Amino acid sequence: MIYDAAIVGSGPAGLSAAIVLKMRGKSIIWFGSGDMSQKIEKSAKISNYPGLGTVSGHELNNRFKEHIKELDLEINDRLVTTISNTGNRFMLLANNDVFEAKTLLLATGVVAAKEFPGEAEYLGRGVSYCATCDGFFYKGKTVAVYCANSSYLPEVSYLAGVADKVYLFSPDRNISVKEANVEIQQAGFAGIQGDKKVEAVELNNGEKISVDGVFILRNAISPAKLLPGLEMDGPHITVNRQLQTNIKGCYAAGDITGRPYQITKGVGEGNVAAHEILEYLASEAAESK
């Protein structure tokens, strides 16, 4: 099936767009977290969302969850790791499955995580963001995995079943695994070294471990890495007043388009982007007649 729109991100911008597109009868595939927005969830107090007075972030996030339940919206919790643009279609790779859509809305929030030294340099040359996509290249080999939190443990298990040896790094000190060939490292992950391809990982105690590949599993992939060719301005996607990016059919909304990082800006931009997507779909339909 070809979806009318793919939305990546379940914060206020993605939500607002999903509501509009669903109400207008469009088919959407919406990638994000069932927890909606962790950033909102963790906010102690929000007073500037008009109409709600003062609420806790937890309460607002719950209201968002109720809203999607009421409208029968579904969030797909697969992690989108690569998007390719075939001219008039977008192909999204998420946990080894491919989804196809006519339009794309990037509402991923800002990437707070800092890149590791060597991460950008060796991406595609031993560095991967998706274990189930690239894991089989490391059959019988040695890999390192950086795992932002325990939600990525199924990917670690998958790697353990393929690779000979897995070195696991995580900021979560309580992380644990069953597989005997996974060795949890106490030292921090400090960077990636290599020549033409990945050869080793650096630890923050100065040590090095030789590896054939590195998997970085965290929900914060820079949009320009997700979709090659996307025009960025620092950490933000460049958009115009219609929330159009430089790629035809691709829109962006919310924190990822720039400051201020505000919930109201997100819901506003998500709504505007959705209306632009509706116009785009209508004009595409008219052209193909």
Place this chain on the structure above:
Amino acid sequence: MIYDAAIVGSGPAGLSAAIVLKMRGKSIIWFGSGDMSQKIEKSAKISNYPGLGTVSGHELNNRFKEHIKELDLEINDRLVTTISNTGNRFMLLANNDVFEAKTLLLATGVVAAKEFPGEAEYLGRGVSYCATCDGFFYKGKTVAVYCANSSYLPEVSYLAGVADKVYLFSPDRNISVKEANVEIQQAGFAGIQGDKKVEAVELNNGEKISVDGVFILRNAISPAKLLPGLEMDGPHITVNRQLQTNIKGCYAAGDITGRPYQITKGVGEGNVAAHEILEYLASEAAESK
């Protein structure tokens, strides 16, 4: 007193900006209606305001009213009829009083009312939007008044006390006045005629009445008339992604900046404009040191 910001309009955009500026400790004068947004009030059902599920317009408008009460925000219900820009200050004329502000946010909504033939042509040459401002020019003379609704009757009374004769036009068939020199017309107001200045009003039955001046009292003055020099694109104020207009210190947000006419767009843009105003005030304060 010089306010940090003047906000014109009490719909979602004005509200969202007022909340942000108030929370950041800025002094604001906020012009609008205690009824907030009539457009929202009259909406039967709203389902695309994230976090509220499906609500009636009346309910959402009431929630907006509760929010401003909680934050101790006040709406000034005077009608702003003229704004002048003195370079680094804005002077707003509202019911004959002048208010001064460092920055200006126009969040007036779109002007739905169609202009009358001759209205733009004779503005300032016999056509006025403010009885208490220009009424004394018509001492002992004859004027026509177009009165959108009964809320403008105090201005009609003021004119009746100054002019010799007042012809009153209104779409409200139940409108009534006490003053003996006010003659309510049953025929509709159709346009303004003159040569160098206003000479007569046209009725929709083909008749004409000779007058010296025409007062048009309705809450829908085109922004370019309100603030001369403002760059417009059709009925919309031209803004950039930061909601800046072509006039320094002047911002616009909500429906007045263009489609889609959506509540979420309004709250988003009001928030962004308020943050830009905060930055502008900070840089102005730094410069004056």
